[in-house]
Amino acid sequence: MTADTSARYREFKMPDVGEGLTEAEILKWYVQPGDTVTDGQVVCEVETAKAAVELPIPYDGVVHALRFAEGTTVDVGASIITVDVAPGSDDGAAPAAADTAAPAPAPAVAEPVAEDAEPKGRQPVLVGYGVSEASTKRRPRRGAAPAAAVPEQGAAVPAASAGAAIQAEMNGHRPVAAEGLARPLAKPPVRKLAKDLGVDLATITPTGPDGIITREDVHAAVSAPQAPAAVSAPAPVSAPSAAPGTAVAGRETRIPVKGVRKATAAAMVGSAFSAPHVTEFVTVDVTRTMRLVDELKSDKDMAGVRVNPLLLIAKALLVAIKRNPEINATWDEAAQEIVVKHYVNLGIAAATPRGLLVPNIKDAHDKTLPQLAQSLGELVSTAREGKTTPGAMQGGTVTITNVGVFGVDTGTPILNPGESAILAVGAIKLQPWVHKGKVKPRQVTTLALSFDHRLVDGELGSRVLADTAAVLEQPKRLITWG
The missing domain is CATH 3.30.559.10 (Chloramphenicol acetyltransferase-like domain)
Known part of the structure; x- marks a missing residue:
């Protein structure tokens, strides 16, 4: 009975269309169960990653079952259509073959369809999402310390606005959380001026809006007779703060990755790998x-x-x-x-x-x-x-x-x-x-x-x-x- 059934019912499998691909999507069926087919007749159209291809059946017979619905992505080698190549030859064998063939499509449709829906975009997506999630989970730890120090520094510089903080961040210096002191706020040209003149910005009293040090403040510090005393006074405070800082003798500067820059980095990684x-x-x-x-x-x-x-x-x-x-x-x-x-x-x-x-x-x-x-x-x-x-x-x-x-x-x-x-x-x-x-x-x-x-x-x-x-x-x- 089994031998007769296997000889009577032929399974037409998804062929490799010669592109080295592993799957194809069934776009359209040209036949339905009960239709008579002949050797070489086109039974369906499938789409690979490169083109739409019509598939001919390699034998004569009557369509017994279609294994997948239109729009389904099927692995190469999976049976897509069952054909009765000896219709009417054994009336008793047909129901048995139908009974054995009918349950078979159930797992083939239920499981491969669920998994085959992923592979179309799976490889790049998994790589991209994996990198993105990892970066999202790890980055906040690096900025945890500066974030915690912000409320403590608020008392020292109550006038510092969000805009001034953002501008100061671009100067390339991390906040110094030593004994409650906040880092001085100054624009890059002012910082360069202070560096060229040998003035420590921490010793200057800012007069600009939102507590920002101006050029005039730097020049005033240079011309002030008490400037040397002012520089030496906070030295004991600034020296210990250099240890937990991120710069090593002025050779390196570490900038916390956060805000727009962090979001941009995550977006670019996600885009590049997905x-x-x-x-x-x-x-x-x-x-x-x-x-x-x-x-x-x-x-x-x-x-x-x-x-x-x-x-x-x-x-x-x-x-x-x-x-x-x-x-x-x-x-x-x-x-x-x-x-x-x-x-x-x-x-x-x-x-x-x-x-x-x-x-x-x-x-x-x-x-x-x-x-x-x-x-x-x-x-x-x-x-x-x-x-x-x-x-x-x-x-x-x-x-x-x-x-x-x-x-x-x-x-x-x-x-x-x-x-x-x-x-x-x-x-x-x-x-x-x-x-x-x-x-x-x-x-x-x-x-x-x-x-x-x-x-x-x-x-x-x-x-x-x-x-x-x-x-x-x-x-x-x-x-x-x-």
């Missing part, structure tokens, strides 16, 4: 764009707003997104879905005293050029003033980072978490360029587009980058394509 990054580059002649920038500066419709190359680069990217809307998407790991956004919240990476911030212009796709210029100006000024709100940094879809302002040719930017693409803009330089058959000096820059290869393939990423470059090379396309 989203497979691909970066493409293009060098483009932007001479015409630079001329347009100069013309717009004197345009009455642009009065009161700042016009710079970044404005037209942003507009060019928005046009490219309009032509290739699939780039404006995000990967939903939990739902295993790609979410295409029908709006563009354009992020602009900004270096601030607090660290790297990426606020975004909401609904940038709907803005006119003057409106985009105004929003861009407000975003940059707000970030530099340290007034960017958490809401302004949420919901971004695509980001631009302008590394050219530092004289850098280009870079390979890391995606802002939750986004699928980021454009890096290099320095715009006068370079020899072949223009109309002759070598001429032209304004040239290099663009780099990083994208999430889970949802953006090479063709889509290339089209977006090429379209952005084409608009910058011929800015009249802002009209014809926009």
Whole structure:
């Protein structure tokens, strides 16, 4: 009975389609139980990581059972369809074969489906999440001591505001919690001045707002006749405090990782190890764009707003997104879905005293050029003033980072978490360029587009980058394509 059953019912297994892959998703069944099939007939369509493939059945018969539903990811080698290759040959054997075959799909569907839903994005996600969680758990211990010292220092410097503390943090010095004394607050230029003049900031009485030491305070300390006495007085206090400090004879400075910098580090690690990054580059002649920038500066419709190359680069990217809307998407790991956004919240990476911030212009796709210029100006000024709100940094879809302002040719930017693409803009330089058959000096820059290869393939990423470059090379396309 068993021999007859095994000879009558054939299991068609998920084949290796020749790409070295371990799984495929069943997109569509072309047959149902009871349908007659012939050798070579296509029974289903499956999708691998590279392409959609139609699978032919290798024998004749009648479909007895489909082992997996459409949309299920199946391991290579797993049985996907059972075919009765000798229908009607043994009426008594068919129910027995059906009875034995029927329970088999139950564990095959229940367990592999639950586990196969993970492998599609599992490898990069596990690595990324593992690093992110570890860093989240360990970092707070390093900053525990300074955090506990803040309330004690509050009495010593009651006027110190949050803004002053943030600015002071950027000076590269840790708080000194010795006998209740708080570290002196001063901006980097003032610290350098004090160092050059040999003045200990701890001996100066600050007169600036929020207890900040000013240049005048430093100069006054130098000219004051009692300055030497003031320096020697606190020496017994400052000497012991050097032991628990983090600097060794001025050769090292340790800065606690916290606030924006800590969040940025965690986000970048999570993004780098969860989203497979691909970066493409293009060098483009932007001479015409630079001329347009100069013309717009004197345009009455642009009065009161700042016009710079970044404005037209942003507009060019928005046009490219309009032509290739699939780039404006995000990967939903939990739902295993790609979410295409029908709006563009354009992020602009900004270096601030607090660290790297990426606020975004909401609904940038709907803005006119003057409106985009105004929003861009407000975003940059707000970030530099340290007034960017958490809401302004949420919901971004695509980001631009302008590394050219530092004289850098280009870079390979890391995606802002939750986004699928980021454009890096290099320095715009006068370079020899072949223009109309002759070598001429032209304004040239290099663009780099990083994208999430889970949802953006090479063709889509290339089209977006090429379209952005084409608009910058011929800015009249802002009209014809926009």
